[in-house]
Amino acid sequence: MAASSPPAGHPPLPASDVVVVGVGARAPSGLTALQVTMSVRALKMDPRESHLIDRHGEPMVMCRLPSIGDEVMGVDRFVALGGPALTQAAFAWLAAERRNGRTARPLPVLVALPSRRRPGLDARLEQHLLRGLEARSQVPIDHARSGLIFGCRGGGVEAFRLAIERLRAGEHDAVAVGGVDSWFDPDALEWLDRELRLHSMQTENGFIPGEGAGFSLLTSRRSAASLPRLAQILGAGVASEPRPYGSDEPCLGEGITAAVKRAVAPVGARARRIPWVMTDVVNERHRVDEWSYVMARAFEAFSPDVIHDQPLLKTGDLGAASAAVLLAIAAMRWQTGCAAADCALIGAHSEGPERGALLASRDPTP
The missing domain is CATH 3.40.47.10 (Thiolase/Chalcone synthase)
Known part of the structure; x- marks a missing residue:
């Protein structure tokens, strides 16, 4: 059950001035944040062989979305992953704008991406990802106040830190923050294989690569108004x-x-x-x-x-x-x-x- 009160001996949580009013996620285990959450809770996992071959001549195995074709790679794959997650996260905010008779205002979007040092990273991400996400998600993006953080996993937290800083400074009413990534790239998988980091019968100390996207819509508590505070x-x-x-x-x-x-x-x-x-x-x-x-x-x-x-x-x-x-x-x-x-x-x-x-x-x- 969810914790309805703080643990014994602990003070109650303070009310933060930054709240989450929408979330979206897309991963091999689900196409929405709720599906991903429940699949993880159910311990569901479905790694699949790919057409790529490892150093032992065996098909490389990873968790990837079956709804995205294996011929889709690079920026196109990132857009296919991230667009629906951004739509989910921004839905309540955009619906509230429409109910109030306002034209949806473009949202600043901060997106965490892999490090530029990763082998096989598509150089077109910097120029085309935000426009691709806007077209796929149908969420209007404020390009002048948006940004990409090429910092891998830690960069995902940096994106949130920047958004919090901007909200507290009063620069924005709302900011969409997220991350998009996919290991499904021949150069990236070959690099992991070469470094003995692909989990297999021959490499116990490795991991199973995946792909996915997550977004949250953050607002100040004042701007949240009647929106659900998740x-x-x-x-x-x-x-x-x-x-x-x-x-x-x-x-x-x-x-x-x-x-x-x-x-x-x-x-x-x-x-x-x-x-x-x-x-x-x-x-x-x-x-x-x-x-x-x-x-x-x-x-x-x-x-x-x-x-x-x-x-x-x-x-x-x-x-x-x-x-x-x-x-x-x-x-x-x-x-x-x-x-x-x-x-x-x-x-x-x-x-x-x-x-x-x-x-x-x-x-x-x-």
Whole structure:
């Protein structure tokens, strides 16, 4: 059941000035945020062989949407993933605009994408993604105030941090924030295979690649008016890991620890311990180790019986879409009464040095 009151001995959640009034998601396990959430809860996963061959001569396996043809790659695939998720997230806002007799105002959109260092990344994303998303979603986009963040998983949290900053500064009434990613690219999969990171019978310490998109529509509490408040954002923290995977020296989780501490600072780690975390950890050994350092270094931030959820074990790794999809899952679980707790910390670790943490909760106001 959803947590209807704070854990014993904990103060109630503060009412944040940044709220989530719409979410959308698209992943191999579902075509809407609700479908993705329920499929993950049901432990449903459907990896499929592709026409691409690994170094052992076997078909590469990944989680990908069967509704998108295998011939669709690059920016076209990103648009096919992201457009419907953006439509879902903006639906309530645009419907309210129409009910009030107003022409829908263009929305600023911040989108997290893979690092430019990723092999096979389509260079056309920078010029064509936003226009493609606008055409596919039918959501009017304010291109002058929109942006792309090429920061992989940690960049997903950076997109939220920027949106929160703009909303609190009064620059926007609403901002659509999300991430889109797909590992379905020959160069990207060949790189993972070469680095022994594709999970298989021969490579236990690897992950199953996935693809997906997630979007949330954020507004100030004042601008939310009669819109449904699906969740609220309490804090966001980003930091750089000085020794990411591949460095000569071992990673001690310094970057993600700093990001977590910044995210929980607004509610106070000692006053309000976190009972639920959702991370992008998919059981690669170095990512498991890095998060374990956080639990040790920032132990005061977490409840003794903290629950660690790893939804990407059922969707496949979602790369830059991870943070946005995890937030959508948390919001849907609060709305459907199956959340593990009344607040959740989302943790994201990029392929490079970018690290991010996002603290969200159910909305505490009636």
